[in-house]
Amino acid sequence: MRQALEGIKVLDLTRVLAGPYATMVMADLGADVIKIEAPGIGDDSRQFGPYVGDESAYFMSLNRNKRSITLNLKEEKAKEIFQEMVKKADVVVENYRPGTMEKLGLGYEELKKINPGIIYAACSGFGHSGPYSKRAAYDAVVQGMGGIMSITGEKGGRPTRVGPSIGDITAGLFSAIGILAALHYRNQTGIGQKVDVAMLDCQVAILENAIARYVVTGVVPKPAGNRHTSITPFEPFETADGEVMIAAGNDALWEKLCEALGKEEWIQDERFQTNPLRTKHVEELVPMIQEITRTKTTAEWLKILDQAGVPNGPINTIDKVIEDPQVLAREMIVEVEHPVAGKLKMAGTPIKMSETQGGVRAPAPLLGQHTEEILKELLGYSDEEIEDLKKENIF
Amino acid sequence: MRQALEGIKVLDLTRVLAGPYATMVMADLGADVIKIEAPGIGDDSRQFGPYVGDESAYFMSLNRNKRSITLNLKEEKAKEIFQEMVKKADVVVENYRPGTMEKLGLGYEELKKINPGIIYAACSGFGHSGPYSKRAAYDAVVQGMGGIMSITGEKGGRPTRVGPSIGDITAGLFSAIGILAALHYRNQTGIGQKVDVAMLDCQVAILENAIARYVVTGVVPKPAGNRHTSITPFEPFETADGEVMIAAGNDALWEKLCEALGKEEWIQDERFQTNPLRTKHVEELVPMIQEITRTKTTAEWLKILDQAGVPNGPINTIDKVIEDPQVLAREMIVEVEHPVAGKLKMAGTPIKMSETQGGVRAPAPLLGQHTEEILKELLGYSDEEIEDLKKENIF
Numbered sequence: 001m002r003q004a005l006e007g008i009k010v011l012d013l014t015r016v017l018a019g020p021y022a023t024m025v026m027a028d029l030g031a032d033v034i035k036i037e038a039p040g041i042g043d044d045s046r047q048f049g050p051y052v053g054d055e056s057a058y059f060m061s062l063n064r065n066k067r068s069i070t071l072n073l074k075e076e077k078a079k080e081i082f083q084e085m086v087k088k089a090d091v092v093v094e095n096y097r098p099g100t101m102e103k104l105g106l107g108y109e110e111l112k113k114i115n116p117g118i119i120y121a122a123c124s125g126f127g128h129s130g131p132y133s134k135r136a137a138y139d140a141v142v143q144g145m146g147g148i149m150s151i152t153g154e155k156g157g158r159p160t161r162v163g164p165s166i167g168d169i170t171a172g173l174f175s176a177i178g179i180l181a182a183l184h185y186r187n188q189t190g191i192g193q194k195v196d197v198a199m200l201d202c203q204v205a206i207l208e209n210a211i212a213r214y215v216v217t218g219v220v221p222k223p224a225g226n227r228h229t230s231i232t233p234f235e236p237f238e239t240a241d242g243e244v245m246i247a248a249g250n251d252a253l254w255e256k257l258c259e260a261l262g263k264e265e266w267i268q269d270e271r272f273q274t275n276p277l278r279t280k281h282v283e284e285l286v287p288m289i290q291e292i293t294r295t296k297t298t299a300e301w302l303k304i305l306d307q308a309g310v311p312n313g314p315i316n317t318i319d320k321v322i323e324d325p326q327v328l329a330r331e332m333i334v335e336v337e338h339p340v341a342g343k344l345k346m347a348g349t350p351i352k353m354s355e356t357q358g359g360v361r362a363p364a365p366l367l368g369q370h371t372e373e374i375l376k377e378l379l380g381y382s383d384e385e386i387e388d389l390k391k392e393n394i395f
Numbered sequence: 396m397r398q399a400l401e402g403i404k405v406l407d408l409t410r411v412l413a414g415p416y417a418t419m420v421m422a423d424l425g426a427d428v429i430k431i432e433a434p435g436i437g438d439d440s441r442q443f444g445p446y447v448g449d450e451s452a453y454f455m456s457l458n459r460n461k462r463s464i465t466l467n468l469k470e471e472k473a474k475e476i477f478q479e480m481v482k483k484a485d486v487v488v489e490n491y492r493p494g495t496m497e498k499l500g501l502g503y504e505e506l507k508k509i510n511p512g513i514i515y516a517a518c519s520g521f522g523h524s525g526p527y528s529k530r531a532a533y534d535a536v537v538q539g540m541g542g543i544m545s546i547t548g549e550k551g552g553r554p555t556r557v558g559p560s561i562g563d564i565t566a567g568l569f570s571a572i573g574i575l576a577a578l579h580y581r582n583q584t585g586i587g588q589k590v591d592v593a594m595l596d597c598q599v600a601i602l603e604n605a606i607a608r609y610v611v612t613g614v615v616p617k618p619a620g621n622r623h624t625s626i627t628p629f630e631p632f633e634t635a636d637g638e639v640m641i642a643a644g645n646d647a648l649w650e651k652l653c654e655a656l657g658k659e660e661w662i663q664d665e666r667f668q669t670n671p672l673r674t675k676h677v678e679e680l681v682p683m684i685q686e687i688t689r690t691k692t693t694a695e696w697l698k699i700l701d702q703a704g705v706p707n708g709p710i711n712t713i714d715k716v717i718e719d720p721q722v723l724a725r726e727m728i729v730e731v732e733h734p735v736a737g738k739l740k741m742a743g744t745p746i747k748m749s750e751t752q753g754g755v756r757a758p759a760p761l762l763g764q765h766t767e768e769i770l771k772e773l774l775g776y777s778d779e780e781i782e783d784l785k786k787e788n789i790f
Contacts (some may be wrong), residue, residue, distance in 0.1 A: 163546030
């Protein structure tokens with residue numbers, strides 16, 4: 001089976017998370033992602049724990065399916081090699097602080113002279129324009145500035161950081177979308193372009209209804225805990241051994257829930273007949289439901305609520321997630337054999353395609369593992385030339 | 396300026412959030428998104444508050460740049476019209492529960508007979524395979540099941556829901572990526588395909604290092620509050636009037652931070668010389684820093700830390716986000732004039748492109764606003780034929 005992005009060459013100068021996430025998505029879809037790393041050091045995240053032997057599990061999870069070449073881009077000769085590679089490539093991706101590539105003489109304006117069809121994606125904290133452009137950002141900084149923390153957390157509690165680095169990950173996803181849209185345009189016109197994605201911008205783009213709520217009502221949204229602010233019951237309830245999420249999104253589901261709880265009489269209760277009424281009386285209703293949910297285990301409730309057709313689910317910890325039957329059936333946990341680290345489980349691709357299914361084909365590369373292979377294959381270098389470059393510390 | 400996805404026709408059967416988010420991203424990039432809605436009712440989210448007049452601000456934020464046609468897909472004649480539209484379209488997107496489109500006789504297997512090049516994207520709670528496939532899901536359910544809640548929240552606290560509906564939004568983003576990858580493949584081969592994206596799968600895909608940490612160490616990750624688990628100092632600190640996020644990601648930044656705090660002597664302090672040491676002594680260090688940060692306002696610290704080159708930022712509430720100079724400079728808040736509701740602010744597109752900049756060109760459509768226009772333009776219907784369809788309650 002062919003892959004959707006087979007034949008697309010991506011030169012990947014990214015490090016750590018946002019950029020590598022974007023190129024991982026593309027590599028999972030079949031693109032040939034060539035990771036260009038600094039000799040001896042490589043992607044900073046090669047130093048991030050936890051380790052399997054000497055290999056970073058963090059790095060291995062994000063860099064499967066990619067090849068690695070080292071190049072010391074401070075050397076003129078290495079810059080020339082990079083430029084030769086750009087001539088043969090479709091996409092360049094970098095997540096340096098704005099200005100860094102220009103200082104190296106490898107900014108978009110330079111590269112497009114070499115290859116006008118090149119798609120150049122820059123993923124940065126604040127973007128390539130605006131007053132904060134040159135400032136450094138981390139996920140925690142953009143989660144704070146972008147508003148998501150201010151609407152996450154316990155009701156009445158303080159702003160709370162989202163556990164995974166959502167600032168990086170959403171920037172990676174929007175970068176991949178921008179690159180693919182630019183690729184479509186290039187397929188039609190032959191014209192490449194620069195795609196500039198900022199982590200902060202992406203945080204604004206995922207605020208969902210919070211902006212609308214504020215601009216229409218003037219009320220500043222706050223952390224709202226785990227319940228839905230306008231649908232009831234729609235939150236986790238305590239069970240005999242944990243919690244169960246119950247999401248009764250409309251009146252029909254509420255009736256099914258009453259039956260599942262053995263409280264058919266609540267269907268007629270005037271306080272609970274419509275969703276607005278249930279929301280109004282939430283302080284009374286939640287303890288009434290909880291009194292019942294506490295009498296059985298989470299596993300028992302999942303079964304009862306499933307049979308009743310009421311949307312529900314456990315609050316899974318990671319050990320449970322990676323063993324969940326649906327997660328496994330969808331191949332969302334894959335095991336990859338790494339030549340040094342051995343077997344490692346990681347997330348699969350969530351994009352399931354009927355003609356060109358992507359997935360994990362190869363483990364993450366060792367630092368510079370494919371340098372010679374790529375110099376030969378892409379640029380036609382001889383063993384002798386490669387030997388010379390090695391002596392000059394170009395890679 | 397041309398748009399990246401100009402000329403791409405998307406038939407959009409989606410409702411509420413995950414699907415509409417995917418088609419919004421495509422519409423922002425220039426695709427012609429035709430929203431097909433049930434007559435009289437339309438997308439459920441037209442009923443979601445807050446309202447501006449009679450129009451839902453929730454709906455308007457997510458459906459800008461789209462056109463609306465109503466079709467009663469339970470009627471044979473309407474199905475025929477839809478099939479005629481499929482012949483002229485590039486993409487169909489739906490977020491029904493799996494099986495719904497098949498029951499209507501409009502599943503992918505049927506549609507590809509009509510148009511083998513069609514790209515059919517299905518975005519559902521659990522996906523089109525696996526034991527939970529037919530179950531209904533809401534954002535809260537997949538946030539609970541997918542593990543993100545279990546690693547979000549106060550240290551020692553309970554699992555916490557992410558404020559925005561990240562379960563829907565990430566599924567929308569992965570759907571857009573899948574569609575664009577399929578479009579690239581179709582551009583090369585002429586072959587269409589089905590793209591199947593599940594909200595639960597996407598939650599697994601964004602767990603970041605949590606899976607690696609668990610599978611390598613066997614320790615189940617828990618909510619870790621607002622501090623970075625392995626970098627110090629890297630968390631919000633209290634100021635005289637709020638909080639400031641300080642992210643001193645390495646030793647050089649730590650030294651700059653000490654200078655900014657007026658505590659150069661800490662640079663030599665043996666407890667704090669390296670990041671592992673600072674992390675080990677975090678319980679001592681945080682109150683020491685907080686004692687100083689409390690002496691000035693957040694605005695003062697932002698200025699001092701910026702000058703010192705230490706990554707930092709405020710914890711912005713939504714009112715502050717939409718007035719932030721960088722957010723405004725990047726056109727991440729746009730004001731759209733709606734024919735009925737008037738002006739409404741919403742998030743712009745975070746994908747900035749040098750050749751084909753996308754953005755918000757048109758307000759969200761009224762229900763069925765473009766029915767006649769689309770029937771004429773796409774299918775060449777006459778006024779008379781349209782009049783007949785109207786009488787038959789087809790739209």
